[in-house]
Amino acid sequence: MNETERIIALSDAFGPSGFEDEVAEIVKEELKDIGTLERDSLMNHRMILNPESTGPKVMLDAHMDEVGVIVQAVKPNGTMKFLTLGGWSAPNLPSSAFRLRNGKGEYVKAAVAAKPPHFASAADRNAPVAVDNMVLDCGGISQRETEESFGLGIASPGVPDIKCEYNEAKGLFYGKAFDDRIGVAALIQTLKELHGEKLPCQVQAAFSTQEELGDRGVYANYKALQPDIMICFEGCPADDTFTEPWLIQSAMRKGPMLRNYDVMMLTNPRFQKYAVDLARELNIPVQQSVRSGGGTDAGRIHTEAVPSIVIGIPVRYIHSSSCYCTFEDYRAAVDLAVALCRRLDAETAASF
Ligand SMILES: [Zn+2]
Known part of the structure; x- marks a missing residue:
């Protein structure tokens, strides 16, 4: 499948928390040329892209479940x-x-x-x-x-019961479950783009379950993979339709949102700055937010002293039946994650 077909298939897949098997089937099929995913009894799936690497272990996470x-x-x-x-x-x-x-x-x-x-x-x-x-x-x-x-x-x-629609001229998706299937799609694509490259870090993929019930699956992925660093892909709530203009921090078509703070995590300021600076250097659009609510898989893992950032792709009306997100924001999230994995070496990781 190409990238848009994959996003549509992931959005349409049936996968409420605890019943993620249909999503996992798509993930396995899309990554079969890269490697085999290990599954645990929580239906978590994980793989290591370049196991021979001795660099810092970077876990890229996205949750497969939906509300x-x-x-x-x-x-x-x-x-x-x-x-x-x-x-x-x-x-x-x-x-x-x-x-x-x-x-x-x-x-x-x-x-x-x-x-x-x-x-x-x-x-x-x-x-x-x-x-x-x-x-x-x-x-x-x-x-x-x-x-x-x-x-x-x-x-x-x-x-x-919603079928995903893609407006190609607008690069606009309408559908359900972009929280977090757009993140799952970004993780798959990131692995495909890094596959075969010599990288300064070991890239690990965590397709986690039951995030919507309180970040339950990701912890088993963390324990199995023992990462040094975490990058969490999310479909995050876009705030550009009901928020005062001066407070908009995750607008659609403004690039992924790097979250400084939510109720579960104060993002490691050194890793956050590194990611923002890298995005600026490479002209990848990003936004930053400080949120009074929210929480992600990174919130669960960063307290294990794993420096973590959230790359949130803005989705209008998450946790409802009718959501919108855009290809350009998804693409910028992939570009940033790929760039990070090409740069994160042992010295950089130690500086977080
Ligand atoms: Zn989510």
Whole structure:
């Protein structure tokens, strides 16, 4: 697949936290000419690009999971009570279509439904929108039909039923799951571009799972790979549509965002400066941010004294069904990661 085809396939892949196997299949297929990925029981995948290297070990990470849903129980009327896998904003859910995986591995469409306004009391209308008041509805009219005919029930996982579209003239992607499939795509491409080169560092790839449930998978990748340095690719929230212009720090089409601070990490200022300076030297557009929320796989790993940076590709409306990101921001993220891996030698790593 070429780069845009790969981004589309990754966006469309079914992979809520804990169910990343379809994403992993694409990763393995796309990297089969470069090497074999090792898998663990968390469905993490990892490989070392140049194991012969004695340079500092640089772990490039991207998480394969996406925010989704999981069925808690089927109601007598055939609708399903559900929980979210990862951080959904409740008002974004009602009336969107989801794709659930049933016990036979088939996909079944289901609507997220809230009480129709025609039947809502004044109290209902004033109540806050909450997942607890919503159901998934596959069209079944009884518990039995939903379970036996549709094959859905307890623990059925789901993701938004959205097909990725690419506007080639604009270099613009519309779809789901760019958090973090655009990062997964950037990691694959970075490995392809570095493959076969003599590098001053050992490049390690970590395709991690369950980030959206609290950065759970990446720690096993860290333990297996024992990196000295981490570069985390993320699909990060673009802030250019609802933020005061003076506070915009991760706008679409302004290059990847290098995050100085979020609630999980104060980014190593020396590594951060090194990356920003390198981007400037090579005319790669980058933005910097200080965020009052957020958190990434790097937040989990940097406390092991592994200098870490986040290369965030701006995505409008992450953690919703309808997201946008651009090819140019993805490309700049790849360019920066490739440039870093060509420069990070033992002396530089020791200076962080
Ligand atoms: Zn993410």
